[in-house]
Amino acid sequence: MEASEQGGISEALELHELHVRVGSRTLLEPTSITLPAGKITVIVGGSGAGKSVVLRILAGLTPRHDDAIEWSGSITGSEGRPLRRVGIVFQQFALFDELSPLWNVQFAIDHRRDRSQPPEQSARQWLDELRVPTRTPVAALSGGQKQRLAIARTLAADPDVVLYDEPTSGLDAASGRQVAALIQRTQQTHGRTSIVVTHDYETLLPIADHVLLLDSERRQLVAEEPGDWKSIPDRMQPVATEPRAITTEPTLAQTLSARGRLAAVDFMDATGAAIITAIRLPWDAIPRMPRIRWGLRFLTHYLNLVAGPSAWIYLIMAGLIVGFAGTHFTFRYLPFSVYTKPLLIEDLLAAIGFALYRILVPVMATILIAARCGAAVAADVGVKRYGSQVDALQTLGVRPTAYLLVPILAAFVIGTPLLEWVGFQTAQWISMLTFAINHPQINASFWQVHFYAQLQNEDAWFAAGVSWVLLKNVACGIGIAAIAYYRGIRPKRSAGDVSESITATVLWTTLFVLLVHFVVAFLEF
């Protein structure tokens, strides 16, 4: 542990017997090494040596038994103390696009490591220090400005250690040197232990206090003496890909059988994931928001996504169609209508009112909400996952369930009945209009009396069966929210994975909604 010039405390990073495997390949044999406090350590290694894997492990983003990655050993601060916070400046920055630069930094300040201590400086002071415009939307910032904002956000959260992931990637030599100078200046000003993971040794070795080589031959992190730094490039060999086994072309029957097996495995995977999700949901949904005001901010975002103005237009259109069709065609295609209509008109209106209120509008509304809002939320969460914003939340000390799942569930529990209500209001209005146009000789109050005949509730102001309608809405809302969230939050390696998660959400949410209506219909009637 070391005190910085500004009086802050920075921690060393101690690796104890860190052992990393990816699939059947060992990336790192058990390694124990200390990355000194308050210094810049540069970790270099050839392409494919495992720098990104090690960086994510150091940042606490990889569980010990991931899908393909396994690691053991421990990572602590100085003298074996637990690390409280490891910050990371992501290669693609992982900024929160929907927030201004100022609010990106404020988010980090509000979730800083020790909130009993005053923040090191205000969000505006951080942006001034790192020369980031405060009002320009994040998406409109230049690459360099985004990187400086990412550094400001990471430091504002008051981490013990700051990791930089390939900070010069994609930059020309001059810009790379500026970034290196910025890292050095920031480190000197704030005294944080800084670890730079890179393959760009030429630009970043000049600012290093220590250098570690991730040696892919020896599978070790090797501390390099300054005298040996010059020879590092010769030892940074790209890792050859695994030689492919030579196989004969599979026959059509083999291909089909393999595809069948894959489809079966996919189906089992999806079903297994759905069961696990259902079991986990109550635990994940406990609202443990670190800051209520940020929770409300995320809730507003998701309420707008789920039940904003464009969703109202959907439900109004749906209500118009189902209300008009239900009323118009019932009377138009009534068999022997000249004779039967005078006898049945009252009962038919009551049946239309009942069907619209209890079945047609709820089914139509929830299917639309599942497809439209489920897809919107899966896309939102999927992009946050793919763009590392979910990782950024985690390294800022926030569980993604707190600010994503809980607000998403709340938005659907509020939004689904609200949108359904909008659909029903429209449906009953168009039903009245259709009836009035088709039966100009009948008094308007006739419709009013008979449309609601099956919905009268003697004891209360609300309609009969409202609890069933609400139950369907809330059950569908919770299911859509959970499917969209868990599909979106799964690891994403490509934009294709995001798109696949949106498609899967639409398929599963609509199926779920139909299942809810099917099951509730048995209990209800």
Ligand SMILES: Nc1ncnc2c1ncn2[C@@H]1O[C@H](COP(=O)(O)OP(=O)(O)OP(=O)(O)O)[C@@H](O)[C@H]1O
């Ligand atoms: N989630 C994963 N599943 C399977 N293999 C993985 C996974 N992540 C990394 N790998 C493999 O682990 C090895 C190390 O990858 P890593 O991305 O850490 O390399 P790197 O040193 O960062 O390379 P580069 O500098 O080219 O980005 C590679 O062979 C990669 O294919």
